[in-house]
Amino acid sequence: MNRATQDVNPSSAPELQAAPAPVWIERGTREYLRVSLALFLAGFATFSLLYCVQPLLPALAQTFAVSPAQSALALSVSTACLAVSIVLAGALSEGLGRRKLMFISMALAAVCNLVASYLPHWHALLAARALEGILLGGVPAVAMAYLSEEIDPKGLGFAMGLYVGGTALGGMLGRVGMSAMTEFWGWRHALAALSVLDLLAALGFVWLLPNSRNFVKKSGLGARHHLQAWGRHLQHPGLPLLFLIAFGLMGVFVSIYNYAGFFLSAPPYGLNQLQISYVFYAYLFGMVASPIAGGLADKLGRGPVLIAGTLIMAAGVVLTMFQPLAVIVLGIVLLTAGFFVSHSVASSWVGRLATQAKGHASSLYLWGYYMGSSVLGAGAGWFWSRWGWTGVGQVALLVLALVVVLVLRVQWLGKQAAPATPAS
Structure with missing residues (x-):
């Protein structure tokens, strides 16, 4: 199957002919292993720093005497600031370089998280978490762009899956x-310990990651250049749909996890903090599913695998709405595995559709991704306060249904661009 003709690609032939031939890092080589391990550490550090407060929401609500919806701001302010900074970081990396920007972002965010662990006031903690979100923006968009530029397209899905697997472990x-x-x-000592671990991950990342081969540093790029690059991606027939897909997938995932702690700590379950933490081992399934899904997408096409992952997420949400605790846990496992399948495929699809200014395309994808985390993750608190877990679950299912429609639309666009072959 020739997938190159299946992806929506409006780039002109002259632009493609003028580009120098890339020197790919091929799967199975030592460089491929180093890149995969380095990006695995980057994903680990980013997600562990960003989401370390999620299981602390009940403890934060108690410590600072705030409501469950207000406690969710400790996560939402970080993801909202991250969504904005990702767009700017993708542009900044075009002149600064991928590797340097990722390392600086990881190290400073870990330091900021360490400071946050000692802050005595709620609003000071929120301010530190906001700054941390801004700093972390230099990792996700640039990591996706680095992989798309350096890895042989035949192995891109698997490498992207390993990166997403790192985010699952983190x-x-x-x-x-x-x-x-x-x-x-106590939560303060826990937050400090995690910060030190992520500082070590940043050092391991910069030691492992090879310098870019295909990245060309661009200097003197003004705001007009970046606006035009973002504008071209937004005018692309398929890319904006992937940005919306990211918004929906991440929004549902974070909404379920944000309020699972409140749900499971309340009657009839009454689980304590340590017992609730066992539920998060579901991330192991996401870690395994991500590279498998990436490999399947390389062989079977991205559309079918992305739809399958979204349907698995929906099945998981449905199971969490049943009474038995074992069924709820199974539902969270399915939700997690389905999410990482979907995200690894959608993110690699962006790299295939964007033939130029990949950092800008990745930043827009992740803008949608983290805005979904912020908007839907916090907004689900409104449904939680009125209709409880049932309200959160029903909204999640509605969003996932819209995601499936968007994926089908991207597939249809691919068929229009290459009617002789199935869309990927």
Whole structure:
């Protein structure tokens, strides 16, 4: 199957002919392993720093005497600031370079998280979390752009899946580790310990990651250049749909996890912080599913695998609305595996559709991704306060249904661009 003709690609032939031939890092080589491990650490650090407060929401609500919806701001302010900074970081990386910007962002965000662990006031904590979100913007968009520029397209799905797998491990340890350490040491010491671990991850990242081969540093780029690059991506027939897909997928995922702690700590379950942390081991399934999904997308096409992942998420949401605790846990496992399948495929699809200014395209995708986390993650609190877990679940299912429609639309556009072959 020739997938190159299946992706929506409006780039002109002269532009493609003028571009120098890339020197790809091929799957199975030593460089491929180093890149995969480095980006795995980047994903780990980003997600563990960003989402380490999620299992702490009940503890933060108690410590600072705020409501569940207000406690969710500790996460939402970070993801909202991250969504904005990602767009700017993608533009900044065009002149500064990918590797340097990612390392600086990871290291400074870890330091900021360490400072946050000692702050005594709620609004000071929110300010630190906002700054952390701004700093972390230099990692996700640039990581996706680096992989798209350096990895052989035949192995891009698997490499992107490993990166997303790193985000799964970071998300799991950020939640499970924080819950366990909070139970024994308190949330402040737990937050500080995680910050030190992520500083070490940043050092490992910069040691492992090779310098870019295909990236061409651009200097003297003004605001007009970046606005035009973003504008071209937004005029693309398929890319804006992927940005909306990211918004929906991440919004649902974070909404369920944000309020799962409140749901499971209340009657009839009454679980404590340590018991609730065991639920987050579901991230292990996401970690395994991501590279598998990326490999399947390379072989079967991105559309079918993305739809399958979204339907698995929906099945998981449905199961969480049943009464037995074992069924709820199974639902969270399916939700998690389906999310990481969907995200790894959608993010690699962006790299295929964007044939130029990949940093700008990645930043727009992740803008949608983290805005979904911020808007839907916090907005679900309104449904939680009025209709409880049922309200959160029903909104999640509605959003996932819209995601499936958007994926089908992207597939249809691919068929229009290459009627002789199935869309990927």
